[in-house]
Amino acid sequence: MRTAYLGGQSIAALAREHSVSRGAIRTAVADLLPEQTAADQDIRAPESPVTPDMPGKVADFLRAAELDDVERAVLDQGATVRRGQGYTLRVTDSPALHRRLLVRCQPLDGGHGLPTIPARRKARREYENRVSTLTPGP
Incomplete structure (x- = not known):
């Protein structure tokens, strides 16, 4: 044959x-x-886009941070959902990008010259929990 x-x-x-x-x-x-x-x-299969809710405190911090063009565009395209006094941001993109954004908001845990604010720390932990359930990291 x-x-x-x-x-x-x-x-x-x-x-x-x-x-x-x-x-x-x-x-x-x-x-x-x-x-x-x-x-x-x-050829590796591309990651499917996911849409975890990002707490507003995390989104506000990231908007003020120095992000690259891709990250900034993803935040700008997110849908704002009002939640009581605050809001959440629905950001649709790959799990890898969400993990990058999570790394960028590490200063919310304290250190890096920023004061530790419990509400911000909790918001970052909530976002971390949502991102960690998406797919296993690299």
Whole structure:
């Protein structure tokens, strides 16, 4: 079968000849096509966008922080949802971007020259809990 394939016979013709599926033939000759298998292994499925709610205190802090253009655009496109006295921001993007934003709001836990404010610390922890349930990190 492998010799016939190398000789130029098509996968469909080999499948008919041996009464098996084309997938079985492709599996049998896969190592003969290293350029296709290498390309298939390098392709990683993109992360699906997710929409966790970001507490307003975290969003306010991030808007005042120095963010790159992608992060700033994602925050600007978020939908504001009023919640009692405050609000939450619905930000739709990949889990990786949410993890990056979470790293950026670490100063809310105190240190870095900022005073520790319990409400901000709690808001960051809530966002961290929401992000950690999305998908496992890298």
